[in-house]
Amino acid sequence: MAPVLSAVGLTKRYGDVTAVSGLSFELEAGSVTGFLGPNGAGKTTTLRMLLGLAEPTDGSALLFGRRFAELERPATRVGAVLDSADLHPGRTGRDHLRVLARVARVPRSRVDEMLALVDLAGAADRRVKGYSLGMRQRLGLAAALLAGPELLVLDEPANGLDPEGMRWLRDFLRAFAAEGRTVFVSSHLLAEVAQTVERVVIVDHGRLVADAPLRELVADSSSLEDVFLELTAEPSR
Amino acid sequence: MSGQLRSELLKLRTTRTTALLLLAAVAITLLGIGVEGLSATLAELAKEERQRLLLGAGSSGAGLFATFAGLVAVTSEFRYGTIRPTLLFEPRRRVVLAAKLIAAVPLGGVFALVCMALSLGAGLAIVSARGVGLALSDGDLLALAFGAVASTVLGAMLGVAVGALIRNQVGAVLAVVAYSFLVDAVLFAAVPSVGRFLPGKAGDALAGRHVAHLLTPGQGAAVLGAWTIAFVAAAVVRTDRSDI
Numbered sequence: 001m002a003p004v005l006s007a008v009g010l011t012k013r014y015g016d017v018t019a020v021s022g023l024s025f026e027l028e029a030g031s032v033t034g035f036l037g038p039n040g041a042g043k044t045t046t047l048r049m050l051l052g053l054a055e056p057t058d059g060s061a062l063l064f065g066r067r068f069a070e071l072e073r074p075a076t077r078v079g080a081v082l083d084s085a086d087l088h089p090g091r092t093g094r095d096h097l098r099v100l101a102r103v104a105r106v107p108r109s110r111v112d113e114m115l116a117l118v119d120l121a122g123a124a125d126r127r128v129k130g131y132s133l134g135m136r137q138r139l140g141l142a143a144a145l146l147a148g149p150e151l152l153v154l155d156e157p158a159n160g161l162d163p164e165g166m167r168w169l170r171d172f173l174r175a176f177a178a179e180g181r182t183v184f185v186s187s188h189l190l191a192e193v194a195q196t197v198e199r200v201v202i203v204d205h206g207r208l209v210a211d212a213p214l215r216e217l218v219a220d221s222s223s224l225e226d227v228f229l230e231l232t233a234e235p236s237r
Numbered sequence: 238m239s240g241q242l243r244s245e246l247l248k249l250r251t252t253r254t255t256a257l258l259l260l261a262a263v264a265i266t267l268l269g270i271g272v273e274g275l276s277a278t279l280a281e282l283a284k285e286e287r288q289r290l291l292l293g294a295g296s297s298g299a300g301l302f303a304t305f306a307g308l309v310a311v312t313s314e315f316r317y318g319t320i321r322p323t324l325l326f327e328p329r330r331r332v333v334l335a336a337k338l339i340a341a342v343p344l345g346g347v348f349a350l351v352c353m354a355l356s357l358g359a360g361l362a363i364v365s366a367r368g369v370g371l372a373l374s375d376g377d378l379l380a381l382a383f384g385a386v387a388s389t390v391l392g393a394m395l396g397v398a399v400g401a402l403i404r405n406q407v408g409a410v411l412a413v414v415a416y417s418f419l420v421d422a423v424l425f426a427a428v429p430s431v432g433r434f435l436p437g438k439a440g441d442a443l444a445g446r447h448v449a450h451l452l453t454p455g456q457g458a459a460v461l462g463a464w465t466i467a468f469v470a471a472a473v474v475r476t477d478r479s480d481i
Contacts, residue, residue, distance in 0.1 A: 052328045053321065054480035069328040080325050086318035088252055095251035102244040103326040143322055 002065025004029050004151050004182045005050065009059035012045050012206075019045045021206040022059065027184055029150075032177045034197035034214075035186040038232050042206035043186045044082070047155055051080055063151065075104040079144030080153040084137045084160065089129035093120050093139050096128065097146060104147035114142040133160030141169075152176060154185045158192050170196045194224040204232040241327050241336040245310070249344060254309055258302045259348060265298030266352040274363040282364065285372035286447050292360035292378065295352030296385035296444035300392040303348040304413060307341045307396025312406035320481055330476045337397045338469065345393035349386040357382065377445075384445040384454055391461050392440060398468035402475055425450075436464040 005027040012020040020042040027033055037043050048054040050061045052068035063071065063078055071077050087096055097111040115121045118138035128136065137160055144152060152173075158166055173183050173196055187193050193200070200217060202210040209231045210217060217227050249255045273291035274282070281287050314320035327333050357378065364371055373381075396413070403409035417437055425432030429450035432438055441448070442457025452460060 048480070051325060053324060071328075074328055075326045078325070082321050083318055086321045088313065088317045088319050090252040090254065091248075092251070095247070099244050099247050099251065100322060100326050102247060103240050103323075105240050140322075144325075147326075 002062070003027060004064060005184060006062045006065075007046065007050065007059070008062075010046065010049060010056055010061055011058035012042070012049060012054065013057045019206050020049070020056075020203075023203065023206070023208050024059075025201050025208060025211050027151075027182055029182050030177055030180045031199055032173055032183040032185065032197045033199040033201060034193040035184060035201050035203070036188070036190070036193065036228060037186075037203040039188065041203045041232075043203060044155055045206075046203070047080070047082060047153060047186065051078070051082070051153065053082075073104065073147070075100070075147035075149065077149055078151045078153060079147070079149035080155075081137075081140040081144050081157060082153075082155045084133065084140045084157075087128045087131075087136055087139060090127055092125050092127055093131070093135075093142075094124040096139060097143055100143050100146055106147050110146060114146055117145070118142045134162060134165045137161060137165070149181075151182045151184065154183070156187055157185060158187060158189050166192060190223075190225045190228055194218075200224070202228065202231055241332055242339055244326075245333075245336045245340040246343070249306075249310060249340060252313075254313065255306055255344070258306045258309070259351060262298040262302035262348055262352050263355065265301070266295045266355050269294030269297060270356055270359045270363070274360060279367060279369055282367060283369040283372065288360070288364060288372050289377075289381065289445060289447055291363065292357050292373065293353075293381045293385060293445055294360070295354070295356035296349070296381075296388060296441075296446075299345075299348040299352035299385060299389045300440055300444070301417060303341075303345040303389045303393040304396035304399075305410065306344055306348070307337075307393035308400040308409050308413060309396075309406065310337055310340070310344075311397055311400030312404060312409050315404045316406045324481060331473060334397075334401060334472060334476050337401075338394050341393035341397050342390050345390035346386055348393070349389035353382050353385045380454065381445040384443050384457075387458060388440040388443040388461065391443075391465050395436060395465050395468055398465065398472040401472035402468070434460055436461055439464065 003026040007023050007025055010020055010023040023046060035043055045054065049056045050063065050068065068074060094111060094115065097114060101108065101111050115124045118141055120135060120138055120142065123135060137157060157169060161169060177183050197214055199213050200210060218224055270291065273287065273294055277287055314323055323333060324330065399413065400409050403412060421435050421437035424435060425438050433450055433452050439452060439457045439460035442452040443454050443461055445454055
């Protein structure tokens with residue numbers, strides 16, 4: 001069986017700037033993997049290439065053994081939130097989900113289920129412009145989960161969540177993976193990641209610097225933060 | 238494809254943008270009716286050319302604002318980032334573009350029918366109330382209505398294509414405004430033999446206006462159709478190639 005996600009020599013250049021360079025890693029089903037790196041390390045660019053939004057300059061990005069654009073009913077395989085602001089402010093939360101439900105061909109009742117799941121049932125008929133950042137995060141997540149994907153890809157999902165929202169997200173991701181499904185989550189909140197993920201993929205300057213189970217990486221009782229800062233330190237420092 | 242089309246139609250109905258643009262089209266239509274019908278002298282109003290402008294007044298507002306509606310259907314996705322969820326649910330970009338182009342047909346149709354109902358109704362009432370005879374046949378009226386629908390639908394599709402090309406909402410709106418009120422008008426006034434082949438003037442011809450130097454409605458349809466195909470082809474190339 002093909003891995004849930006695989007990047008092979010993934011490279012993205014913008015003119016003279018190399019954002020992602022020869023990145024290779026795989027995800028196995030049923031895991032929660034953290035995707036870490038300093039700002040500008042190429043995390044979001046990598047996710048955009050994996051999800052077909054940006055064309056790799058070189059290498060390949062495969063989900064379930066195929067390019068994202070070649071997946072049948074992709075929303076049933078992969079759910080993703082790249083930016084919690086990706087909502088029309090003048091549309092209600094419910095309508096945002098209904099618009100996507102029509103593409104994914106899921107029943108209307110599924111929209112109500114997702115709204116209840118992310119605790120937005122009461123605000124569903126209000127326009128998104130009145131939502132807090134946390135509500136937008138949860139609406140984005142509801143959209144990603146709409147068609148029951150096997151893989152969930154989240155870019156910085158903890159931004160704007162209060163402590164209660166963080167705990168809810170952590171518990172949700174663990175339960176999601178416990179069902180044999182897979183989570184790939186980028187973050188720079190290392191303490192949060194250390195509590196949630198089983199494995200980490202760390203990139204710096206567009207290159208892979210670590211790909212290991214969290215337990216192995218911090219085995220000598222150092223913290224994830226220590227390991228991260230060491231791996232991503234500038235050579236001159 | 239049908240799921241994407243139903244999604245695009247729902248998008249148009251679930252923000253206030255479409256309704257506000259339709260309202261603006263109605264306002265422009267009412268202004269046109271006032272200018273062409275109420276301020277004209279009886280002698281002017283008796284002329285066929287004037288009656289065409291009055292009864293067909295709905296086509297200008299409908300055409301311009303349906304173009305904006307088609308434009309915003311694409312640019313708002315880039316402005317608010319909804320293009321990302323859209324493409325995560327349907328990564329085949331040509332399918333999304335095609336659905337938006339097809340959705341532009343009923344979109345333009347509604348704009349044209351609302352505005353034309355207004356200008357035909359009010360125009361006939363004004364002509365009759367002011368006691369000048371109707372200089373247009375039933376066939377002429379039908380041609381005006383059909384021409385308005387056809388030119389408005391093509392306008393909405395052009396809007397979708399321009400939006401896919403320019404992507405930046407403010408830039409795209411400014412480009413259409415500058416084009417409509419400067420390039421189109423100035424070039425037609427200065428060099429009508431060239432200006433009449435521009436999309437705006439081809440649309441006027443298709444909508445059934447009889448202004449000097451304009452193409453015939455049939456020629457207008459062919460020319461505006463060719464412009465639409467050209468812009469859609471460019472939009473497909475840009476959509477295929479560009480990162481989001």
